[in-house]
Amino acid sequence: MDKNKENRIYELVEDLNKYAYQYYVLDNPEISDKEYDLKYDELKRLEDETKFILPYSPTQRVGDVVLPEFKKYTHKASLWSLDKSQNVEGIREWHDRNKKAVEQYNSVHEDKLPPLRYVLTKKFDGLTINCTYDENGILVKSATRGTGVIGEDITAQAKTIRTLPLKISNKHVLEVHGEAVMTKEAFEEYNRTAQVPLKNLRNGAAGAIRNLNVLETARRKLSAYFYDVGYNEGPKFNTYIEMMKFIKDMGFPQDPYIKVCTSIEEIEEQFEYVKSIRDDLNYDIDGVVIVVDDMKTRDVLGYTIKFPKWAIVICSLLVYVFYVIRVRNIICNCNVYSK
Incomplete structure (x- = not known):
């Protein structure tokens, strides 16, 4: 050549x-x-x-291909579900458990854990995608969450997301978690010409990612936001804020809402703020994710059988708002918004 x-x-x-x-x-x-x-x-x-x-x-972002089936993919590290709280009081109880665990650890160890600090981000209402990059920084696999251990290979579909980097400046194998979402603008544009209009944003995103016709996936013009490194063979992160900076520096799209809180009062204030802006967003959310910032503290807190003890979602008030909107839609125009 x-x-x-x-x-x-x-x-x-x-x-x-x-x-x-x-x-x-x-x-x-x-x-x-x-x-x-x-x-x-x-x-x-x-x-x-x-x-x-x-x-x-x-x-290679858009292939004119209809895949015969979805192949299984075993994640390099488990994708955990998150525990949920229906109110701020549940968050307070979770914080008290964390505080007690940190105090117990510090009482018997010389290497003290820092005071609890939490990082808040939006919980996107889309479909989780796990993107694997090799030692040359090349995207080699994208998969759905599936069981958390085994997902489905949706590499061709994920590549249609224009904001997803196909190559990053990194020399270590890693998996980056994100959420594929459909914006209101993409939803409206698609429905203007669709033979079968989409019912809602979440179904639009999930149906696109889990579509064997890759051109149909591309037609829905999905977006994505990334928020976690689930597997990393490179240098370890000391804090979640450090991890989020790495994700952004690698060129992954990241939602600008990232808030640090040190008290329940600050968390409650931020939750009220997110509720107040929800209707102005051009994508759907269904809660606020709260995680412990310090990675060593996360290791000490550990996991239950289902959830990491260092993370939780508060969602009930947002779900209530969604419910009211859906009921109004049913009453006004019989356009059932189901999930």
Whole structure:
């Protein structure tokens, strides 16, 4: 193969992935759509001519293919469910248990745990995806959560998400967890021409990811937000805030709402704030996730059979709001919004 053409392919792929990140994640495009299309067409022409296609080429985002089935994938680390609280009092009880465990540990160990600090993020109402990157930083697998141990391979479907990086600047194997969501804008655009309109955003996202027709997945124009490194062969993180910074630095889309709280009063205040902005968001959420920031404290707190003891979701008030809206929809236009 012509070495100049190979080098040009590498150059175009790097440039186009950078431009896509600027456009879809940063919302700050460096070049015009026309300039992008010209480079993309040149890349596609060279790939067709040389049959040399990089696995992280932007041309691999949308495949004109209908897959025969979903294959199983065993996650490198378990994807845990989260415990839920129906009210702030439940969060207070959870905090008291954490506080007692930290005090007990500190009373018998010289290496003291720091004061409890929590990080709050939105709980997205979409479909969890687990993305595996190899030692060269290349996306090699995406899978659904499934049982938490075994999921379904949805690599082709995940690649249609324009904000999902196909290659990152990292030299260690890792798995990054995120949530695939459908925005209100994408939902409305899809339904304008759909033969069978979607009922709601969550079903739109889940139905896209679990669709064997990859072109249909692409038509729904999903977005994604990433919030956790579940498996990591590289340097360990000391705090969740440090992990979230790493995720953002790697080019993954991340929701800007990340709040640090040190008291139940601060958590309650933030929960009320999230409730107040829920209707203004262009995607659905169904609660607020609260996690312990310090990783060593997480190790000390440990797990139950089902949940990590260092994380919890408060969701009842948001669910109540959703319920009222759905009832109104049923009464007003018989458009049942079910989940």
